[in-house]
Structures are given as structure tokens and as C-alpha cells.
Amino acid sequence: MTLLEVRDLVVEYGTVRAVDKVSFDVGRGEIFGVLGESGSGKTTLMTAITRLQRPPARIAGGTVAYRPADGTPVELVGCTPKQLRELRWERVAVVFQSAMSSLNPVMRVGTQFADAIRAHRSVKRAEAWDRAAELLELVGIPRDRVGSYPHELSGGMRQRAAIALSLACRPDLVVMDEPTTAVDVVMQRQILDNLKELQATFGFSVLFVTHDLSLLVELADRIMVMYAGRAVEIASAEDIYRDPQHPYTQGLRDSFPSLHGPRRELRGIGGAPPDLRHLPTGCAFEPRCPQRVDDCRETLPLLIERDRTQAACLLLDDRLEVRHAGSR
Numbered sequence: 001m002t003l004l005e006v007r008d009l010v011v012e013y014g015t016v017r018a019v020d021k022v023s024f025d026v027g028r029g030e031i032f033g034v035l036g037e038s039g040s041g042k043t044t045l046m047t048a049i050t051r052l053q054r055p056p057a058r059i060a061g062g063t064v065a066y067r068p069a070d071g072t073p074v075e076l077v078g079c080t081p082k083q084l085r086e087l088r089w090e091r092v093a094v095v096f097q098s099a100m101s102s103l104n105p106v107m108r109v110g111t112q113f114a115d116a117i118r119a120h121r122s123v124k125r126a127e128a129w130d131r132a133a134e135l136l137e138l139v140g141i142p143r144d145r146v147g148s149y150p151h152e153l154s155g156g157m158r159q160r161a162a163i164a165l166s167l168a169c170r171p172d173l174v175v176m177d178e179p180t181t182a183v184d185v186v187m188q189r190q191i192l193d194n195l196k197e198l199q200a201t202f203g204f205s206v207l208f209v210t211h212d213l214s215l216l217v218e219l220a221d222r223i224m225v226m227y228a229g230r231a232v233e234i235a236s237a238e239d240i241y242r243d244p245q246h247p248y249t250q251g252l253r254d255s256f257p258s259l260h261g262p263r264r265e266l267r268g269i270g271g272a273p274p275d276l277r278h279l280p281t282g283c284a285f286e287p288r289c290p291q292r293v294d295d296c297r298e299t300l301p302l303l304i305e306r307d308r309t310q311a312a313c314l315l316l317d318d319r320l321e322v323r324h325a326g327s328r
């Protein structure tokens with residue numbers, strides 16, 4: 001069952017198209033990862049989906065349908081500020097790169113939780129405060145820290161508190177933008193293990209945005225790889241790791257050491273991401289692609305589905321073989 005259905009979403013900054021016709025589904029209870037290097041459009045995508053984008057970003061096309069199990073679907077791109085307020089926290093919660101974007105520095109952590117809970121539920125302050133303490137415990141922060149100010153918590157604790165806060169109203173979807181980049185690897189592991197546990201307990205869906213493929217391979221059910229604002233591959237985490245179809249995904253996979261599998265030579269991806277103001281007519285990855293053929297420069301590859309994997313590469317397009325066979 002689909003919870004979020006994104007179709008042909010386009011987001012522009014003036015004439016720059018940072019997200020170009022991106023389509024994907026997030027299932028109920030699924031952890032869906034969005035992977036891309038800096039500038040690929042991940043944050044733009046995530047802020048457009050949650051309608052948190054700020055000018056000059058503008059949604060120039062597409063739809064985002066949110067389909068709750070117990071109600072009528074809502075189209076997020078077209079919905080009113082009032083509808084959005086009702087959905088936030090309650091249905092869709094967001095965790096940012098820096099916890100301080102979610103936590104108010106001059107408010108006790110418990111007060112912030114209580115306010116978030118009481119904005120959507122009619123509970124007494126004391127009850128909301130108790131619930132806040134419970135939520136903190138869920139992410140491994142002692143109950144008695146509920147009266148602390150954010151600066152009295154360590155960086156890792158703050159990040160966990162921001163995750164706990166996102167769960168205050170039991171949302172169906174938690175959108176996370178690199179929530180562990182600011183903490184060390186040990187803390188990162190604890191936070192991700194904790195997130196998996198919470199997800200298994202409460203069954204919410206997660207849309208997790210990051211540049212870290214190894215992290216997503218362990219965390220996500222499915223992964224969408226973005227390049228220059230477009231989705232170039234969507235597949236299960238297992239397939240992205242074991243059998244990536246797109247040359248860009250193959251390059252990313254070969255750039256990080258295998259944790260469990262046989263040793264292999266590490267190769268980076270040569271060249272740099274394209275300038276979005278001057279994108280080529282054909283495949284944006286063509287200049288860096290070790291497998292490019294002549295057609296790649298002229299023809300924009302669309303996502304093609306095969307065995308549950310979607311990849312946008314001409315090499316996977318049967319019509320290319322037809323063209324080659326015809327030209328022989």
C-alpha cells in the first residue's frame with residue numbers, strides 16, 4: 001500500500017531546474033532512501049514534498065499525493081496553509097540536518113514537546129510533559145532531561161531529541177534530511193539502530209535523504225538515486241548494492257569499501273557533477289560515464305522498469321539495440 005505518491009515533481013530556482021520530473025512511491029511502513037551527491041537536488045525535493053520550500057524555490061509542476069490509511073487522500077502541492085498545518089506533526093513530521101532547526105534554543109525540551117502534542121491533541125500540560133519524557137526515553141535520553149534546554153544536551157542527544165520530537169504525534173511519515181551528518185560515527189550508528197527499532201515498533205514510513213550510500217544500504221528498504229535533479233535509479237537497497245543498473249550507481253557503489261563482501265578495488269567517479277544552468281541535451285551523466293555511447297549525448301534517458309528496478313540509462317533501453325542493429 002502506498003502512503004506517498006510523487007509524480008513528475010518539478011522544482012525550479014528561477015531558470016534552474018533543481019528537481020526535474022521526479023516520480024516515486026513510498027509504501028506504508030517503508031524506509032525509502034533518497035541518495036545523491038551535493039547539489040543533486042535532494043534537499044530541494046524533500047522541502048518541496050513537505051511544502052517547506054522557500055523562495056526562490058518554486059514547485060513548477062507535478063503532484064504529491066499523501067494517502068493515509070484512515071482518510072481521504074490529500075494532494076500536498078495544491079493544499080492550503082490550513083490543511084498543511086493540520087498535517088504537520090500529526091501526519092508528516094520532519095527532522096533536519098541540524099537538530100537546532102527543530103529545537104528552540106530558549107525553550108526547555110519538554111515544553112517544546114508538550115506544545116507540539118497539545119497543538120494536535122487535547123491533553124493536559126502535565127500529561128503532555130509525561131509523554132515528552134516517555135518519548136525521550138524511547139531514544140535513549142533519561143527522563144529527567146525533559147527539563148533541559150537544548151544547549152544542555154550533547155550534539156548526539158539533541159539529534160535524538162529532534163527525532164523523538166518528530167514522533168510526538170505518531171505521524172505516518174517522517175522525512176529526514178541527513179539527520180546524522182553532524183554527529184560522530186558511533187553516535188550515528190546508535191541513532192540509526194534506534195530509528196530502525198522505533199520504525200519497527202510504530203510502523204511509520206521514513207523518507208531519508210543523504211549522500212551516504214553505505215548508510216542507506218543498511219537502513220533503507222528501497223533507494224532512489226538522484227543525479228542533476230533527476231531520478232536515475234530506483235531499486236531495493238539490496239539490488240542497489242549487489243546489482244546496480246545505472247553506471248552512476250555502479251560508480252557510487254564501487255567508491256566505498258564493502259563491509260561484508262569480498263574485497264574489491266575502490267574506484268571513484270571521475271569528473272564533477274554538471275552545472276544545472278547548462279545541462280546537456282542528453283544524459284547529464286554522459287561526460288563522466290565510462291560506458292557512454294554516441295546516443296547518450298543527444299537522447300535523454302527515461303526511467304525504464306525491469307524486474308522491479310527502474311533505471312534511466314540508454315544502455316538498458318532495448319530500443320537502443322534496435323537502433324544499433326538498424327544502423328549496422
Ligand SMILES: Nc1ncnc2c1ncn2[C@@H]1O[C@H](COP(=O)(O)OP(=O)(O)OP(=O)(O)O)[C@@H](O)[C@H]1O
Binds near residue numbers: 039
Ligand atoms: N536558493 C537557491 N537559489 C538558486 N539555486 C539554488 C538554491 N538552492 C539550491 N539551488 C540549486 O539547486 C541545486 C540543488 O540543491 P539542493 O540543495 O537541493 O541539493 P542537495 O542535493 O540537497 O545538496 P546538499 O547535499 O549540498 O544540500 C543546487 O545545485 C543549486 O544549483
